[in-house]
Amino acid sequence: MTRVAFVCVQNAGRSQMATAFAKREREDRGLDIEILSGGTHPAEAVHDVVIEIMAEEGFDLSGHVPRAIADEELEACEYVATMGCSTLSLDGEIEVRDWDLDDPHGANPEEARAIREEVRERVESLFDEIEAERA
Known part of the structure; x- marks a missing residue:
């Protein structure tokens, strides 16, 4: 099974958005992919603006709780996407x-929506790549 992780510092914004879009892509494409999400220093809650703008897209992130992600989890992934705020230094063949x-x-x-759209595009591109590699 392919494993994909989305990581940021707080796991309260960008990685939460990426995870939501990735789960939708996984379902829409019928792919067998494990999706992980976490932060290096998780916040206590998902940012309010993220909950608001993701609700516009049909995602309810209000009950999501940011979590820490361990290096061991990430080292078991084929793909790790950081959101521009991470200082990960992982061993092995992981593509970060x-x-x-x-x-x-x-x-x-308005600013958060622009970030959301960029996250959506990047997730879709990643899933296009994963599908192409499986073909």
């Missing part, structure tokens, strides 16, 4: 991609 996304924390809804 830094998406260098702005942080939606403190952003107004």
Whole structure:
């Protein structure tokens, strides 16, 4: 099974958005992919603006709780996407991609929506790549 992880510092914004979009892509494409999400220093809650703008897309993140992610979890992944805020140094053959996304924390809804759209595009591209590799 292919494993994909989305990681940021707080696991309260970008990685939560990426995980939601990835789960939708997994279902829509019928792929057998394990999706992990976490932070290096998790916040206590998902950012309010993220809950608001993801609800517009049909995602309810209000009950999601940011969590820490261990190096061992990440080292079991084929793909690790960091959101532009991580200093991961993993061993092995893991491909770590830094998406260098702005942080939606403190952003107004319009700014957060722009970040959401960039996250969506990057997740879709990653899933296109995974599908192509499986073909």
